[in-house]
Structures are given as structure tokens and as C-alpha cells.
Amino acid sequence: MREKWQLKWRNKKSGELKKSVCRKSGIKRLLFLLPGFLGVLLFYLLPFLEVVRRSFFKAGNHAFVGMENYRAVWNNAAFLRAVRNTAYYMAAGVPLLMGISLILALLMRRLTARRKLVSALLVPMAVPAAVMVLVLRILVDKQGLINGVLSFVLERAGGGTAFTGTDYLNSKGALAVVIGSFLWKNTGYMMILWLAGLAGLPKEVEEAAAVDGAGRWQRWHYVIRPQLAGSFFTIGMLSVLQIFRSYREIWMAAGSYPQENIYFLQHLLQNWYLKLEFDQMAALTVLLSAVLLVLCLILQKRLEADAG
């Protein structure tokens, strides 16, 4: 009986000790997290809350205007144009980037000279924006390489027919040029992410499926794809973010008011900043953040459902 009691007491004591240790280590973890959390709070969350607050006030006299700024944004034709163009850009750019980089990753994962090729494909990522814009201009300008080649070919074929080139960045093909440069810059990096995801898959499962007679497509569809769901989410999100980050090159190549089909949301935000439309900018930023958040959540849910 005594022994039983002693054991019980000891267990209780050890439980309390464990709890106490956990509590202390929990506090320590919190303390370690605190600087990071404070940083996020100070430099991201609080400024964002200030942006949210400003979105309900007029910029000049700071008068409360309720949803007026949101209404103004919604009724702004430039906003609708920018949203439409950004959506087209995203709808074409993200799947193409993910698809091409995935195909390249699948092709390359069995190559022995993979490292050198990967390095080569990463070069565009390291190219400074100014150089990239210069290369783009050399290619697509009216007197650029593409027009030069076309002129040469057409003159040969047509017996000296004069060819007047097109400034592609100022034509209806501008979106295609932008998507092309976006793919050129980001494919290598995304491919590495896919390769990392693929390297983490257990080979045994794929080998077992092959032994069981599964073909390449079946192995991809039933074995590899489901296991890549995590990578899919990460790479998808990064691709979306890269779309927004590609603005700098577009701006450098085509200016604040480019061809109308490559006028994106960032153009609008930048121009509004120059025009002191701080109130509408705040409203647009809040809207944009909300859309991106919803997009993330949907994507995450969808992938979780797929994985489940």
C-alpha cells in the first residue's frame, strides 16, 4: 500500500515536474520568438493596420469617408483594366511557369550532367534587372534581333521586300513578350524547387509501381503527383509572387504607362503614389491583400483535400 502510494506520489511529482519544465521551456520558446514576432508586428502588421485605417479616410484633409475610397477604386476604369491584365498575366504565366519547370525537372532528374545544366538555367535569376531589360530591348525592339532575323528571312524569301519591324513592347504582342521574359527569368529557379521536391520522394514506391507494371504516365499520375502536393503549393505561391515581383523589369522596359495590355496593378499603385492618391492606394492595397489571402487559403484547402 505504502509502495503504491509512493509510486503514485512519485508519478504525480514527476508529472508536475514535467509540466513545470514544459511551462518554462514554453516561456523560453516564446522569448526566442518574441524578437521575430515584434519585428513582424512593428514592420508589417502595424503598418498594414495603418494602411487599413487610411483606406477609410481622405488623404488631403484626413476626413472619414467610410467606403468611399473602395467605391472610387471599384469604379476606376484604370483599376479594372489593371485587374484584368494582371489576371491574364497570372492565368497564363503561373501555369506555364509551373508546367515548363516541372517538365524540365522531370527530364533532368535522371541526367548525370544535371548540376551544370541547373547552374546554366539559374543564370537568368542572377542577371540584374537593368541587364535583363537591355537584353529584352535588343531582342524585341523595332531594330532588334527578332526583327532583324525576320527581315533577313523575309527579304530572302520575298526577293528584297522591305520589312518594317514592330516594336513588340508597344504592340498587342506586349503581353506575350512579358510572359516570355518572366518564364526566361524564373524557370530555372522553379525547376530547382521541383527537383528538390522530387528528390524527397522515396524511390522504392516508384520502383515498386514500375515492377507492378505501371507505365510512365501511371507512375506520374498515381505515385509522383500526389506526393508532390506540398511542393505544388509552395511553388504555386512563389510563382504568383514572382508575377508581382516581375513589375520592376516591365516598368524599366516600358515605363509607367506601357502598352495597355501590360498595364498591371503595380503600375496603377506606382502612378497613384506619384499622383498623391494615397487614400485610393490604401484601399487598393487592402483589397489586393484580401484577394491574395483568399487565393492562398483556397489553394491550401484544395491541396489538403487532394492530399487527404
Added chain:
Amino acid sequence: MALGRKKLFHKEWYLCVLFVVCMALSAACGSREEETPMGRYADRDVEMAGSGYTYMHPLADGGYYLFGGDTELTRVDADGTVSRENWNWEENSNINAKFSIAVSDEGAVFFSYRPKFSSNEEYEEFAEEGELRYLYYYVDEEGGRHPLELYGTDYRKGTNLEYFAFSPEGRLYAASASCVYGIDAESGEVMSLFQTAGQVYEFAFLEDTMIAIDKEKAYLYDCAGEKLLDRNSAVDEFLASHQSGRVVLAAKDGILYFACRTGLYRYIWDGSVIEQIADGRMVSLGDSQYTPKALQVLENEEFRVYFSGNHMVEMYYDETLPAKPEKELVIFSLEENGRIRYAGQLFQKEHPEVLVKYETGMDGDNAVSKEDALKNLNTKLLAGEAPDIIILDGMDIEQYAGKGVLKELDGFLSPYKEEEALYWNIVEGMRMTEDGKIYSVPMSVYLPLWLSEKKYLDGEDGLADIVAGMERAREEHPEGPLLYTPYGEDLLNQLIPVCLPAWTREDGSLDTGKIEEFYQAALTLWELDCAGLEGDAREKWQQGILQYHAPDEQDMVRVTDGQYIDYWGIGANWAQFGVLDNMVFGMSSIHMKLSAFRDRGSKEGVEDEVIFGKYTGQAEAVFWANTVTGICEQAAQPELAEEFMNLLLSEKMMDKWWLQGSYSGGVPIRKESVESILDIDNHEFAQVLGFDDKGIEIIYNEICWPAEEEKQWLYQLMEEVSCCYRSGSMLEETVRNIGLQVLGGELTPREGADKVAGKMAIEMEE
């Protein structure tokens, strides 16, 4: 282990407590009322011993020498006694213009000069050894004059020596673009001392050490040991960070002093720190009008600074002034504006209790674009750190006014209206269409004018008249250019200011019909111009290879005398368009030069033919506002801002600015100032410089002041203008860019106008 954790945990708490205590203590320190530290350098103007001086040599006893191109050597003693050496320069007619000068403590003078030539043979003989070379002259302490022929084993004949200095011992040193030399002033023998990376332009002597500086480095030379010494990193760093302006040196008692635009500095030799002892913004050193040329250290750490323009100040330490002014007046402009910097200096002198801070968005030293500069300004506005005064040149005034950044000025300007001091039509031209209020006012305006033979451009019906006139000119002169527009962009730039205000309707929408009409006129003018320049003639003209001059018998050539290169560009073409930018020396737009306003009709035989006329485009009565100033609604010092505006619009500022030699910048909007500037009989200027086709000889043209009738014409023009052209808008840029495609034949005028509308659609949607 547990104990260790416990201790560690305690340590964290101790750290937290210590942090809180420190914060509390620092907060307590901050809240304590501090006494304002007193004392800082101020300056007073020195009355000059005469005019025309360009050089000052300080003497160790507090006196100094003054010398210049056409002046006697003047010594001013420490007690102010003035004595002059009359050397009868006119006896030596061979000296055309003096350049660099050096004076020794004993009064010896050394200078470089260009000679006069009495015959072509004389010139050709000289030119054989390098037509741009200098000659040298030495005047000894006794006044003995010695033209010197420099020679030396490591001195190449013809190498120009740009800067000279006498050491306290009387040794003469000189610097070429890449070398410092020692010169024996008696014999003319030159010895190379050391090579330099850049042009050395200033010397100082600290005991036996010579300090010679170029834009980036200081070279230290042991004069006694005759060897180059190790570099001084503190001085090098200082020079590298002050490359944008001239730095002058003075040495005394082991201390080296530097004076430059940013202030006065002290360096205890071989130390590691260069200490600022006077802030340039609070003394004349920061004045953009003047460049420091010599520095003298006086007793009790007082200083004398000699500036370009024969201006001198004495700097003294004033204990009654607060070390740092309690108030700040912040002025912002996109680009450097000399007039505003000058006004800031005037204001600073009048208000020693205020620190005038003049900030520029694009200061030239960095590669900040206009867009980035505007973003920086907007960030400040967003953060509530608005400047007090904004100079709105190159900025969208309507936008800043519409967003509540600018203060309404109707009330502030009403006394000026009552006084009728300003051209009120111009002030009215600044009224915003949206709310009918005035938020900004220009200091001056450019007036669009043309210069041509009367028979070509005599109508006032805008573009149609210009096109018709040029068609007539082309018929009479089938070859050569018609307008001074080598490039298509030049033509567009000359047409846009008088047309742009007509492209926007009252409701803010774009009038594409007007833009098409503009493109059509520009295209016709361009084609007419090109018709006289066949093949690669235009390209050669653009490169300056081909010069077009009207034949000698043509009237226009007589404007500038046939034997000389056409100084004003007239005669190379048959009409010029531009703006009256410079009232006294001549008119020039930013794109070209026109002739002097006062020269209109001043040459015999051409007064009825070559004339200036009112230049009308699609918009009428256009003026180009310059130095447009507004007060910020959020200004921290609104009273000071208004006071500064009053200074800008004052007679003192407007007259003084123009009368002190800065004639560019258009016509002042103060009526009395315009009259005062045109009343130039009392002014010193009576000649213009020109060069013959050898680029050597300086010629002096007689200047004829404008006749009363011409003055009245200008006053009337000032009374008439009412429509403000504001440069740098998105519409202007778009029309210019697409206009080049129209002139190049890629687009028709209609297509061009449609493209402009398409491009502008987004901007308008925003």
C-alpha cells in the same frame, strides 16, 4: 543544472530590468530642458579696393594683394591702407587676355596670357607651336617686366601651365593637367616635381611642406628635401567627398583650413579628423552666386574669403548667435535653382535665427530620376514632413493643389494686387481651373518669340502662318535648313509650348483634332526643312560637320558681320522659334539661341527685315512660368514661408538677381523690375564676345540698347499673356515621343493623334 537554469532565468530578468532603467534614464535626460548653446561663425562683406580684380593673394601680416586682367597690382595692408602699382600695361600691347595669376608676398607677379596678333603671319608663326598655348609673363618685386620663354628637360614646349603659386620663400610652382613643376621665375627654367592624376588647382604651404590638391587628392611635397611625401588619408577623404565644388586652402601654425560650399573646416596637421567650424549654409560660403577663390587666416581665428565676382567677406565668431538656429525654413525643388539658392542666402543673412535648408530632389551628384525624386517628396508629405516652400518647376501643380498639399495664396497675394506691383494677368494665369484658386506664383516668365525676316513670319494666326511663311522661305531658298532644328525633337520642342494648352478641353478631355492639326503642321515644317537637306546632309549638319551660312550678300549675315562665324546662329537658317529667356545678353530657349533683344534692329540695313515677333501656336497668349513657388499647407513655419515668398517677389530680390549678372531665367513678373532691367544705360555691359573662325580672337561688338518703342512692345507683350504652359506633363512627353514617329513617317498625323489618345486614356482613367 536546475540551478544553472534558475540563474540564467534570473540573468534574463536582470537584463530586462537594466534595459527598462536605461530607457527611463534616457527618457528623463530627453525631457530635461536644455540651454541653447550659443556662438557660431557669421560674416560681413568687405568693401573692395576697386573693381575688375580676379585674384587675391593673402599676406601673413593680415594684408593682401589684389590683381586682375586689366587692373593694377593693389596692396591692401592690414590697417586698410591701399597702395597701387602702376605698371602701364598699355605700353605692352601684346597681351590680349590674362589667365592664371600668382602674386608673391613681396609683390612679384607671374601670369599666363594669350597674345594679340597684328598680322596673319604673326598668328601663323604662333600657331605652329600650338594655337591654344599660353605665354608667360613675370613682373619682379621692383616692377621689372620679363616675358618668359619656359624651357626645361622634362617640360614639353607648348604644355599649358594652368595654376601658379609662390611659396612664402618666393619659390614659384605651377601645375599642368598632369604634373606639378617648379619654375625659376628669373630664367624660365621648368623642373618637373611630380605627376598628378588630375589637374592641381590649389596650393598651400605648411612650413616646408607644399600641399597641392586636385579634385580628389592632396599631394604632399617636401620643398626642402625635394621629394614627394606619403599621402594624408584624412585630407584625401575630405577632398573626395567635396568634389562637386571648389575647395580653397590656407595654412597657419600647423593647422590647415579648407573653405568650400559646405563650410569652413579645420585640420590639425597629421591628425585624423577634419572638423567643421562654420556651416556653409549660414555664411556666404554656401552662396551659389560665388565660388571661393582664396582663403586667408587672420588673428583670433577670423578668416577672409575671396570669391569669384570680386566679392570678399570676413568671417568672425559671434557669441551672441545661437550655435544652431532654433527655426528651420525648408525649401524643396526638383532641380537646383540658382535663384532660390541666392534668395535662401539673402533670407539667411536677414534672419540669423533661422536655418534655411534648401533641398533638391535631383542634385546632379546622384542618379535620382524625376520619378524617384517625386516619390521621395511624396513619402515626406505622407509622413507629415512637408517642406515649407515647394518650387513647382517640372511638377504637376494641379495635382499638388488638388490633393491639399499647397496653401491657397489668394489672400497672401491680395496686397500685391492692390499695389499693382505684379503683372496680374500672369498671376491670374496660375489660377486653377478646378476650384478657381491660386496656389502658386512664378518669379519670372519666358515669352515665346520668333526671329526671322519680316516677310516670312509676320502673321499672328498661329501654326498656319508659320507653315505658310516657311513655304515662302523655301521657295526663295531651295537649299539649306529653314529652321534651327537639326533633329525632329528640336522642332517638336519649339512648337509644343505654344500649342500644348490647346490640346485639353475645359472638361479635361483630350482634343485629338488639335493634336492631329499639330502633327500635320509639324510634319509639313519638317518636310520643308528636309527638302533643303538632301542625302546625308542632315546627318552631317547634326554632327556639326556641315555649316550652313547664307551667302555674304544676304542681309541676315550682316547681323553678325560676315567675316565671323554667325555668333547667334542667324543666317544658318531663315527663322528661329523660342522663348525670351535672357533679357539683356540675348534671348535663348533651352533648345537654341536667339539674338539679343536689344540687338533687334540695331544693325544698319537690317532693322526693317530681321525682326522679333510674337510667337503664337495653337494656344494664344502663352507664357512659360519659371521658378513657380508654392507654400505647403502643412508647413512647419508658415509665417517664415510667407516672408520668404515676399522676398522672392520683392524688388530687392528681382532687381538684385538680374543686376548681379544672372540675366537668364526670363522676364520678372514685377513691373518695376522689368523696367529697371531694360533701363540699362547705367549698366556696365557694353560688349559681347565672339570668336573668329580660328577660334582665337575675341571680338567686341557694340551693343545697342533697345529703343523705347521696343521696350513698350515688350511691356505690352507682358500685359497680354494669360495662358500658362507648364512643362513636363505626361501629355507633352507622349506627344513628343509619338511625334517623332510621325516625323519619321511611321505614322500619319491622324494615327499619331489616335495613338496619343490611346496612351493618355490610361492616365486619364487613373
